[in-house]
Amino acid sequence: MTVESTAQRKTTRGGSKRTTAKKASSAKAKTPDNAADQVEQDQLVQLLTPEGKRVEHPDYAIDLTPEELRGLYRDMVLTRKFDAEATTLQRQGELGLWASLLGQEAAQIGSGRALRDDDYVFPTYREHGVAWCRGVDPTNLLGMFRGVNNGGWDPNSNNFHLYTIVIGSQALHATGYAMGVQKDGADSAVIAYFGDGASSQGDVAEAFTFSAVYNSPVVFFCQNNQWAISEPTEKQTRVPLYQRARGYGFPGVRVDGNDVLACLAVTKAALERARTGQGPMLIEAFTYRMGAHTTSDDPTKYRADEETRAWEAKDPILRLRTYLVAEGVVDDAYLAAVEAESEALGKRVRETVRAMPDPDSMAIFENIYADGHALVDEERAQFAAYQASFADADAVAEEN
């Protein structure tokens, strides 16, 4: 009896809180309410069809200059080239592993180009296209996959945090960072990337809760690429993922993740909401992992070729090119120039990676603590002495 009434009270309290939150956000919301109705119908926000036809959407307009359009195309082509190069380098033994973004270029370039320099990105391990947009040198991404470091770039120099392998963790970091932005009174926004599989993690659910409660300026960008290694999205959810947001009290939208224009428009709108105090938003970019999960994976074990082939017809780069050619935004000379640039990038990536030296073994003891630690000092010294004992032995061997 007592237990029951406590539970009852709790539900009422939670319920009323949510209602208040919802009222507050809908009062301030710039995104029209019919956006919610729209998503309720399970519709993808799409601005460019797979055939390369430009279509309009009532809530997400976009008007780009020819130069901007060409830029998006170039970004996607170069990102795909870099990715293919990395896959090859893994095959050749130059990298230990590679997680390909093949097929997800539009989701990453569209959302990445929506960001301002002062915004902050929390990626997974597959956001090579977003890294590109942030100006992180692509070769920097390869260190951890080669096994020479566990990150290797300064997150603050491009407002692009380190790759996070432990699924879902970064959603909370993004939320906390956004809480800090809010406390500072800044109008920057934060974006957290994660996958369909990650949507099952407690950390992601908790990030939704915190960001909703504090109305934090964070955008959750979920690339639903249909697979979490061998598990299809149905193993993670019974509702379309974007609908999860509703229960937390912020809007969710499903966007065609292979449509760079739609990804750009929706992410811009979401970031704008965040900047103007309207709190978090969830974007589900509906896309497809065209390759294996990583170079260690063999997708023939769990998915049908036909499925992959069907998604080939929705290729993000092809559809943009078709559109740009039809509109006369690009000509053969431009396409050839991008092609040449991509070859040059591939060459630079190959050369840089092959020349990447192995770290010095004493790096094991570096940067473990900001303020130092006696045990680390002791073990570092012991290890150095141990290694020196071999140098001595080598010298003796040489003398003899």
Added chain:
Amino acid sequence: MTVFEKITLSKAINASLRASMEADPKVLVMGEDVGKLGGVFRVTDGLQKDFGEDRVIDTPLAESGIVGTAIGLALRGYRPVVEIQFDGFVFPAYDQIVTQLAKMHARALGKVKVPVVIRIPYAGGIGAVEHHSESPEALFAHVAGLKCVSPSNSSDAYWMLQQAIAGDDPVIYFEPKRRYHDKSRLDTEAIPYPLHKARVAQPGSDLTLAAYGPMVKVCLDVAKVAAEEGKSVEVVDLRSLSPIDFDTVQESVVKTGRLVVVHEAPVFLGTGAELAARITERCFYHLEAPVLRVGGFHAPYPPSRLEDEYLPGLDRVLDAVDRALAY
């Protein structure tokens, strides 16, 4: 057919799961990618096909959820065998394991049993990226209510898993992933060795090396090299880390007078520290040298290009053997 002259450690685990599932319909296998794919290491290969999706369950990507629901299933009479995909990914489940799984039997004054087995491919040596090579066993062995074991060969892998599943306590079963493809002998009709008993893997008289899981092979190699140099090294395969069979180690040290403990996990507050303390207490007057430890540093597992230097290998263990013998 009961004797496999050469079977890989991963196939032995697969056979063990199969035997457990055949013997007891309450045994379930659950985890990420364990069903259709058969696990990222193929350890559960074919089980879903043979036992159905009801018993071999591809779970959502949520370790806390996996272990938490396994606890619930156990309370309902099932025997879930949970796979955590890699060592570094067990931590979302750490709360469930430490605050719930480990303590439930005691809190219920023994009225409930929670026979959950958690399989964790652990330790390094496979050239992997971050979080895929860690040795977190001490973090579990430190918790009362959990048992922790780690096989080093196919026969132990086969028997120890079945014993863990058949037992009524929660067991963390650490699988040495770099030994998955190592082949050794398995007799599926042998009389199994007790789960928590250590075994002398190589008899010797000058010094005892104690190890478990992936380091047993390294220690056997060390014993060979040492033998060529005229030193007789005994290798004790601990097999169980909670409880630890101190008696077997004591017996060995009383004979040899010297002990070196080898593990990949950081030595600071690790298994070796516990052995050093207990064996010193039990064998003080038999020891000719202080108990030495060879293991990981107080450092995050390094990027893979440094792991050969980080991990205890032949040279580092031999160095410790020499130092111990020099006393």
